[in-house]
Amino acid sequence: MSDTPAAPEPPIADASLVGQLKAACADDWSAYTGHSFVRQLAKGTLPEASFRHYLIQDYLFLIHFARAYALAVYKADDLDEMRESAGAVEALLNTEMRLHVQYCERWGLSEADMRATPEARATMAYTRYVLEAGHAGDLLDLLVALAPCACGYGEIGAHLLADPATRLDGNPYRDWIELYGGPDFQQVSRKAVAQIDRVAAKRAGREPARTDRWPALCRLFRDATRLEADFWQMGLDRSG
Template sequence: MNHQDLIRACHQTWIDYTQHSFVDQLASGQLHNEAYLHYLKQDFLFLKHYARAYALAIYKAQTLEEMRAPLPGLHALIENETCHHMTYCAQWGLTERDMEAEQEDFGTVAYTRYVLETGMAGDLVDLYVALAPCAIGYAEIGQQLLKDERTVMEGNPYYSWIELYSSDDFQNGAKSGMERLDLMIADTPLNSPRGQRLCEIFKTATRMEVAFWQQGLNAVKAECRSA
């Protein structure tokens, strides 16, 4: 099996993730500002846990080669993506202190703890499969929005987000991750109990991605109710 088998096994959930209303509103530039700010702050918290998951991959590794494999991803997360995220958030008036002080939303807690718990309870493959929907999905969304003629470029305050995830750097990193995952699961029959377990892990993590988008939209609804 390969990563495409994992996607096909949760086809509708994958569509709900990659074609979510949050994504559509990003592309049109119509996303509510508060929804985006909520997303940015929660994504900062998510990235910290995502880095912990890559560190866990080193701990779970059995060989030196396996220990080396997560290092580029971990380094990129801490030194590049997180730093870029903080620089980008500063343009939206958010400081590192603001984001560190932000309370984790329920979707952020559920998603990050699921990934970490899956890695702790399972093996290295389980962990990588739980991590996979994030990078694979964002790469697909970035390319999808870049090519979509309905995507608004001029005057879209969120177009830089689309540029980031459609960039060669991000696309190449995601491709490397997909290739590594494909090698890890290549000998696992899709219809075996092990294969079905990996599909379930991937689907659950994808459901968490859907919830992560939705919590940004829900934050605006909650704010309107309390106003």
């Protein structure tokens, strides 16, 4: 019997709906997960000003992310779905945002300063797109629009942490990499993937790719993935 430890479970299984959407939008997904912002994080060469700008806008993004999951509570049609999305709202508002603020304080950013910062155009475009997708569609549409963030950060973190080319020693962004690559966030990502599969099974059947909903779901996923890449670029450019 080999003593080699088993490979960790990937945050996004290929057979999941998110895995199928990734494959259908492979070029856009690669541009997002392999963006220069991410590569520079891994090397520790990302300018500090770019990271600080990203952190501020990510704080503002999380406010709307919580609103989107609150909308998911409204869009749900049974108590289990309502409770799952309500749990995400509670975790975002009372845990993740608090941890985000504590992390930002280490970079000289106060919550008051972040609240007072105007949203960048990339932040507005992304968050409003997701909310509009949720208002116009059903719960599945909303969760698919949220998937590049809810599931993608876990994949990025897992890849960076496992990649021998990632520099951890002396990397000022090591904590960020270890947060999103660590077991707690990997579990968050897997739960998001599983939630989408359960909702898809109810609203689009067991094989959504074989239904007439597939083109619209791909469009939502592709658009949100491109907006994620734009969010990285906003951080890199420090644009407003």
